[in-house]
Amino acid sequence: MSEVTGYSRAQIALHWGILLLLGVSYFSSDAMKSAWSAFHNGRDAFGTVAAAHLWVGVAILVLALARVALRLSRGAPALPAGGSKVTDTIAKLTHLGLYAILLLIPTSGLVAWFGAVDLAGEAHEVMFNLGVALVVLHVAGAVYHQFVLKDGLIERMRRPG
Numbered sequence: 001m002s003e004v005t006g007y008s009r010a011q012i013a014l015h016w017g018i019l020l021l022l023g024v025s026y027f028s029s030d031a032m033k034s035a036w037s038a039f040h041n042g043r044d045a046f047g048t049v050a051a052a053h054l055w056v057g058v059a060i061l062v063l064a065l066a067r068v069a070l071r072l073s074r075g076a077p078a079l080p081a082g083g084s085k086v087t088d089t090i091a092k093l094t095h096l097g098l099y100a101i102l103l104l105i106p107t108s109g110l111v112a113w114f115g116a117v118d119l120a121g122e123a124h125e126v127m128f129n130l131g132v133a134l135v136v137l138h139v140a141g142a143v144y145h146q147f148v149l150k151d152g153l154i155e156r157m158r159r160p161g
């Protein structure tokens, strides 16, 4: 499975497409937060922006499932040579964590909203913050490869191989 030499066109499109959609989720989250607290006060404040938060989140969930399926069926290139056991493990765990939160954030949001489950709403917030920490670590790794190691790692997520 790790014999592939690069990410496929679909894997690359999903990686960057989901990043864009995550931006929409983030910028629509205040409206969803207001709708959520209005719901608790017996009011309805579910407008267009909150609906965008919901549907873009559903799209992320579907695309993340497709991404995991591709990852399991096609695999991924081996990590770049030259890493230590520790950095390779951090990279692998970060990737695993990113896949997990891409599934868990929208799922917890859906359970909170459609099941009126407060705990799921809290989990949604906690997982979002955890996701931000993982993305910061992930991007720091990418920047380190690009500008310190200068091994052109980002090319692997730009050109299908």
Ligand code: HEM
Pocket (backbone or CB within 6 Å): 022, 025, 026, 029, 030, 032, 033, 036, 053, 054, 055, 056, 057, 058, 060, 102, 105, 106, 107, 108, 109, 110, 111, 112, 113, 114, 121, 122, 124, 125, 128
């Ligand atoms: C990957 C997609 C999603 C991201 C990145 C995301 C992100 C966020 C963020 C940042 C907040 C504000 C939390 C805070 O103030 O700390 C939020 C709130 C909320 N989102 Fe999402 N969300 C996503 C998908 C969804 C989906 C599909 C639903 C389903 C309806 C949903 C329902 C909610 C609800 C109910 C809240 C209010 C929860 C609370 O304040 O406790 N979200 N979301």
Ligand code: HEM
Pocket (backbone or CB within 6 Å): 015, 019, 022, 071, 076, 077, 078, 079, 080, 095, 096, 098, 099, 102, 135, 138, 139, 142, 153, 154, 155, 156, 157
């Ligand atoms: C500007 C932001 C980002 C940059 C520059 C970036 C860059 C990269 C690069 C270069 C790789 C390939 C690593 C390798 O070849 O070993 C990669 C893989 C990956 N990225 Fe990102 N990324 C970004 C944002 C994100 C976000 C927001 C997520 C998800 C929330 C994400 C999830 C992943 C995952 C799961 C992999 C591993 C793919 C696999 O091997 O299965 N990335 N990223």
